[in-house]
Amino acid sequence: xxxxxxVVTFPGSLDDRDTQRAIRLAGAEPVAxxxxxxxxxxxxAVVLPGGFSYGDYLRxxxxxxxxxxxxxLIDQAKAxxxxxxxxxxxxxxxxxxxxPGAMLGNDHxxxxxRDQKLRVENAxxxxxxxxxxxxxxxxxxxxxxxxxxxxSYTLDKLEAEGRVVFRYMDFNPNGSLRDIAGVTNxxxxxxxxxxxxxHAVEPxxxxxxxxxxxxxxxxxxxxxxxx
Amino acid sequence: xxxxxxxxxxxPEILDPQGQAVQRALPRLGFDGxxxxxxxxxxxxxxxxxxxxxxxxxxxxxxxxxxANTVIExxxxxxxxxxxxxxx
Numbered sequence: 149x150x151x152x153x154x155v156v157t158f159p160g161s162l163d164d165r166d167t168q169r170a171i172r173l174a175g176a177e178p179v180a181x182x183x184x185x186x187x188x189x190x191x192x193a194v195v196l197p198g199g200f201s202y203g204d205y206l207r208x209x210x211x212x213x214x215x216x217x218x219x220x221l222i223d224q225a226k227a228x229x230x231x232x233x234x235x236x237x238x239x240x241x242x243x244x245x246x247x248p249g250a251m252l253g254n255d256h257x258x259x260x261x262r263d264q265k266l267r268v269e270n271a272x273x274x275x276x277x278x279x280x281x282x283x284x285x286x287x288x289x290x291x292x293x294x295x296x297x298x299x300s301y302t303l304d305k306l307e308a309e310g311r312v313v314f315r316y317m318d319f320n321p322n323g324s325l326r327d328i329a330g331v332t333n334x335x336x337x338x339x340x341x342x343x344x345x346x347h348a349v350e351p352x353x354x355x356x357x358x359x360x361x362x363x364x365x366x367x368x369x370x371x372x373x374x375x
Numbered sequence: 376x377x378x379x380x381x382x383x384x385x386x387p388e389i390l391d392p393q394g395q396a397v398q399r400a401l402p403r404l405g406f407d408g409x410x411x412x413x414x415x416x417x418x419x420x421x422x423x424x425x426x427x428x429x430x431x432x433x434x435x436x437x438x439x440x441x442x443a444n445t446v447i448e449x450x451x452x453x454x455x456x457x458x459x460x461x462x463x
Contacts, residue, residue: 207444214441243444250446252385255392297389297447323390 151176151371153364154191156221156237158183158212162199163234163346170346171195174364176371183215192371193230193274194221196237198290198344208251208293209239218244230274230367231338235291238330238340247331247340248306249298254291255323263355264289264343265317266329270310273336274370278362284317285359289343294322296331296342306331314341377426378455379434383443384415418442419455426454 153171155178157164168178179191183201188194202211212218218240225231225246233241241247254260263286268279279285298306303326306312314330322342330341345360347353385391391413398412418438422430435452443450 206442210441210444242446248446250444252389252447253392255390257392257396295390299388323392 151193151368152179152189152191153177153367154179154181154188154194156181156183156194156196156217158199158201158215158236158240160199160201160203161197161236163197163344164199166344167195167197167234167346170349170360170364173349174361174368176364176368181217183212183217186216186220188217188220188224188229193232193367194225196231196233196240197346198235198237201236201240204236204239204293207239207243209236209241209243212236212240213243222246225333225338228335228337230370232275232363232367233338233340234344234346235294235342238342239293241338241340246338247333248302249296249331251293251342252295252297253293254295254321259290259292260294260321261290262288262321264319264321264329266314266343267317268313269315270313270332272310273313273332273339273366275339275363275366276313277369278366286355286357287343287345287348287360288355289321291322291342294324294342296322296324296328298325303328309334313339314343377422379420379422379426379431380453380455381418381420381434381438381442381450382415382453383418383438383448383450384413385448389447416442 153176155164155167171178239251268283271279271281311332313332316327316329320327332339345363348355348360394413438450
């Protein structure tokens with residue numbers, strides 16, 4: 149059985165095709181999902197890709213959160229469906245309250261694009277099992293609204309429960325509280341992060357490294373183990 | 376027809392770099408004595424029919440679920456009187 153991983157395209161998604169390609173390179177079958185469809189086509193996992201859905205009007209990810217596909221996705225994510233949100237996808241997941249906290253404009257008010265060093269803080273999620281906890285990786289980052297915020301109670305809880313999955317190293321690119329680059333939900337099936345692993349899956353493009361590929365092999369391994 | 380105004384502001388403890396950028400520009404423009412600026416959003420909703428308690432309750436729900444993200448923002452809802460000749 150080949151694992152089927154859905155990639156949702158919202159109006160304004162930019163990285164849906166890169167994400168499909170990353171999934172294919174990892175050995176799974178990418179399934180294109182349209183934001184107006186309530187049907188998830190029986191996929192085994194879903195990735196919400198990067199971009200600027202609905203132009204990021206109102207707040208980043210706020211309008212997409214009410215797309216028909218999200219109604220189904222929210223229910224299934226709560227029931228355990230693995231979901232990964234990358235950049236705009238992370239913003240959609242916080243707006244949908246599938247992940248705690250919220251994403252705001254970068255503290256320096258500029259768009260930022262760079263190779264970012266990260267530390268993997270939790271290799272126990274559905275999307276990070278092929279990393280080691282404490283591993284340092286480089287993957288590209290590009291965003292306008294990447295400042296992760298939450299109240300101190302929530303931040304303390306996330307830290308105590310090991311739900312900070314990635315932290316920025318050497319340089320905090322957007323003013324995220326406690327250098328947080330990515331978080332997971334309580335069950336570990338929903339993960340969101342600002343940097344773009346799908347742009348670091350082939351040695352010839354992007355950062356020249358393949359540090360992002362383990363995201364897509366991790367989920368594949370989890371799905372094979374579950375079947 | 377009536378107008379309902381929803382004002383949305385970042386919670387006081389959330390850093391507002393846009394407001395800070397505006398505040399830093401003020402002395403250059405000759406405006407002194409303003410120690411802080413915070414920037415929010417104002418939504419003007421034109422409502423069909425009467426703005427009774429039920430309509431206001433629905434707008435409150437709209438503001439809470441969509442116009443504001445209550446993780447980071449506070450909001451207020453108020454009915455604006457559309458007095459004839461009140462436009463400046």
